Amino acid sequence: MAATITIEPKMHKQPTAVDEKRETILQTEDLSIYYGDNQAVKHANLDIEKHAITALIGPSGCGKSTFLRSINRMNDLIPVSWNEGKIMYEGVDILSKNINTIALRKEIGMVFQKPNPFPKSVYNNITHALRFYGNRKKKQLDEIVEESLRKAALWDEIKDRLHDSALSLSGGQQQRLCIARTLAMEPNVLLLDEPSSALDPISNAKIEELILQLKEDYSIVIVTHNMQQASRISDKTAFFLNGSVIEYGETEKIFTNPDQEKTEDYISGRFG
Numbered sequence: 001m002a003a004t005i006t007i008e009p010k011m012h013k014q015p016t017a018v019d020e021k022r023e024t025i026l027q028t029e030d031l032s033i034y035y036g037d038n039q040a041v042k043h044a045n046l047d048i049e050k051h052a053i054t055a056l057i058g059p060s061g062c063g064k065s066t067f068l069r070s071i072n073r074m075n076d077l078i079p080v081s082w083n084e085g086k087i088m089y090e091g092v093d094i095l096s097k098n099i100n101t102i103a104l105r106k107e108i109g110m111v112f113q114k115p116n117p118f119p120k121s122v123y124n125n126i127t128h129a130l131r132f133y134g135n136r137k138k139k140q141l142d143e144i145v146e147e148s149l150r151k152a153a154l155w156d157e158i159k160d161r162l163h164d165s166a167l168s169l170s171g172g173q174q175q176r177l178c179i180a181r182t183l184a185m186e187p188n189v190l191l192l193d194e195p196s197s198a199l200d201p202i203s204n205a206k207i208e209e210l211i212l213q214l215k216e217d218y219s220i221v222i223v224t225h226n227m228q229q230a231s232r233i234s235d236k237t238a239f240f241l242n243g244s245v246i247e248y249g250e251t252e253k254i255f256t257n258p259d260q261e262k263t264e265d266y267i268s269g270r271f272g
């Protein structure tokens with residue numbers, strides 16, 4: 001039977017049940033990812049928890065972004081990329097050939113390092129994909145725009161600028177708009193690839209605060225080079241080195257009492 005990802009309408013989510021927290025939402029099983037002959041991720045076994053923030057850390061080129069992009073099959077867009085192993089999401093191996101990747105990317109949304117709003121109005125940035133996928137009424141679109149911008153902590157700042165170009169917003173506002181655009185698709189999982197590294201410290205702090213709020217409703221995986229950021233906001237941390245997951249555990253433990261010497265060396269700045 002063809003494996004599909006079901007999209008359930010969930011505009012008005014119920015509050016998260018306490019007992020739902022810290023369940024596993026995604027599991028990678030012996031996941032390896034290659035670019036041609038270059039093995040960028042090596043046999044990764046990670047359980048990503050629901051309603052938690054999972055940070056992926058490690059030196060440049062160790063495979064963090066590759067791992068992240070594989071979770072919603074964005075890596076498929078790189079022709080030389082191929083993989084082995086499994087990524088289980090809601091009982092389905094999302095690396096299967098018959099997965100609907102468009103539906104998958106709605107459920108598992110992604111935000112990139114550089115804010116990349118469309119050269120359209122704020123309003124149309126959020127409604128563009130919704131219009132493409134369905135015949136939503138204006139009233140409904142208005143509600144989604146407001147709800148998404150509120151969730152992205154941007155509504156109060158730009159509610160009078162909905163028809164201005166998104167490119168007229170500041171860098172930090174553009175990044176929160178990109179987050180709002182992703183939230184409008186009602187994802188379960190958010191993949192964030194260094195979402196604040198291109199921003200000034202105040203915008204960075206706002207994004208961090210936002211990510212912490214979003215964890216109530218979403219499961220978040222974030223790639224970051226910023227050790228303070230990882231220790232401030234994440235619940236779990238995975239340390240990658242040369243494509244391998246060297247250590248994975250509670251963030252507090254990883255940063256205060258890691259099991260592996262290499263982890264200790266990295267977080268204390270001895271390399272990387």
Ligand SMILES: Nc1ncnc2c1ncn2[C@@H]1O[C@H](COP(=O)(O)OP(=O)(O)OP(=O)(O)O)[C@@H](O)[C@H]1O
Pocket residue numbers: 035038040058059060061062063064065066067078080
């Ligand atoms: N599009 C691509 N085509 C070919 N090789 C790639 C591609 N993207 C990444 N790689 C290779 O895969 C390996 C892992 O890169 P990746 O970008 O995943 O690491 P990273 O830990 O996210 O690095 P950084 O922190 O610098 O972003 C590197 O050897 C890199 O050269």
